[in-house]
Amino acid sequence: MTNDIAIKVENLSKVYKLYNAPIDRLKEALNPFKKKYHKDFYALNGISFEVKKGDCVGIVGRNGAGKSTLLKIITGVLTPTGGRVTVNGRVSALLELGAGFNPEYTGLENIYFQGNLMGFSKLEMDARVQNILEFADIGDFIHQPVKSYSSGMFARLAFSVAINVEPEILIVDEALSTGDFMFQFKCLQKIKEFRRKGVTILFVSHSAQSIIEYCNYAVFLYQGGIHSESYDVKKLIYTYEEYIRTNKSEIKGNDIIKTPMKYDEYDFLTEPNQELAEHRIGTHAAILREVYFIQDGKEFSENIVLEAGLVTKLKIIILSKEALQQTVVGMSIRNISGLAIWGDNTLNSIGSMFELKEGVNVLEFEFNLSLKAGEYVYLAGLADFSTGNRIELDQRWPMKKITVISNRNMSEGFIFAPLRYLSGLSQ
Structure with missing residues (x-):
């Protein structure tokens, strides 16, 4: 040698x-x-x-x-x-x-x-x-x-x-x-x-x-x-x-999956994710069954690796035991130290509360993934306001772990917003 x-x-x-x-x-x-x-x-x-x-x-x-x-x-x-x-x-x-x-x-x-x-x-x-x-x-x-x-x-x-x-x-x-x-x-x-x-x-x-x-x-x-x-x-x-x-x-788990549209009573799962030390509370009259992150036409529910700066779609699967008239889903992404980096809810995106039917409900959204490369967790919550009071149906903190990669390193901060050179300097 x-x-x-x-x-x-x-x-x-x-x-x-x-x-x-x-x-x-x-x-x-x-x-x-x-x-x-x-x-x-x-x-x-x-x-x-x-x-x-x-x-x-x-x-x-x-x-x-x-x-x-x-x-x-x-x-x-x-x-x-x-x-x-x-x-x-x-x-x-x-x-x-x-x-x-x-x-x-x-x-x-x-x-x-x-x-x-x-x-x-x-x-x-x-x-x-x-x-x-x-x-x-x-x-x-x-x-x-x-x-x-x-x-x-x-x-x-x-x-x-x-x-x-x-x-x-x-x-x-x-x-x-x-x-x-x-x-x-x-x-x-x-x-x-x-x-x-x-x-x-x-x-x-x-x-x-x-x-x-x-x-x-x-x-x-x-x-x-x-x-x-x-x-x-x-x-x-x-x-x-x-x-x-x-x-x-050739790999374990469901890194690439198609959204299941048929469920039975065993799909109404309420056990927290022990691997993520998930904290889960609510009446579970309706649950956040699954969330899929989609980039370039590929769906991920586990081993989620996304690229910064790309349009990212969310597909949220909700199972409900009954019809509910006034519900809201909120979500956030936090960094490794627990700081909330991004968050939004359906009341903002839809402009009103939405109705859940009994059985399977599928919500789809999209947003720009403007996060700096790193490790994050995704939190989500589902609440019912049909009675005039807020009733927690299913709060999942955290629900998923997310890895964000990028084609360039940002020097500071949390946001992926790379400078684009226009003019003014000789090269």
Whole structure:
């Protein structure tokens, strides 16, 4: 491996044995004829690539594509089934929340524990502790056992330790999504600083815009293999987003769907979305059954990735147990810190309240998606005014997660309103 290469992955594979039942593992171990009771699952299947020193490499792919497995093998947490990884430089990794921390130790004890694992003496860690404490900013909790920490505290301390041990190679999994908005901002600024210093970075994120903004190289993993890799990060990300939009048969979930128009009693669902920690209240005499975001003729209800600046259509499906004469739907989009960026309601758009019939009701709207690239949540509420009083029918906070990408980065603010050059400057 040449001196300009930080990481070299050669024909790397990781195979797991999958059993239909726990007893099958014992049957296989005791079978005198070596009969197999398992199926081989290839988390990684013969992948090869190189990372040059100073590159910031973004790794994208759907859940189960092999991203975390790859990083764990590179850092030595997992042993590959086949192939090899060669690493040239000191590695600092943030793979999973609290990975490598002893839950019984205090935060301060874990700082020294992590330093010892990386080969630093106590004296060397003494010189780094103050910087670690200042960046983590968890106050007196540093003297408490980490088992008492919130997920945000874990993320703060783990990232702070990872960046303050002078890494030559920094590996970051999706762990940054756990911290609060300002902590994420501070971490991403630190990644920018490391890039300027020439630190090699491997960065896994479900945020397409973060990959575009911070990485100069990207690898698209698909079903344990490499679908594509390129220094044209923006083009690869658009390829990735287009791929998951248009290959319905090869992906999980309903990324591209047609609006269902037939329902039975099992479709009248009122359970909140646990994945989004949705708060849902109301009488549920009528419910917001589903919402679809539509761009370029494609409908999305999950894994919603939209492009800034485009006209976006909304299709809202409402199920009602009875006819209601005076109803209103309100909605908003909020950023990761909970700030409302956009909002409107049907009273404004229609000019009056509307009637719901018993059964299926479909409302369609459109608006300009003038949001800066980033991660957002969509909230919606349905209320009835037929009795003269406001009765909450179905409030869903939040109802959906939305990712907005753009073909250019806006320098400040929340709104996608790019300047268009007209005249006056020589070029």
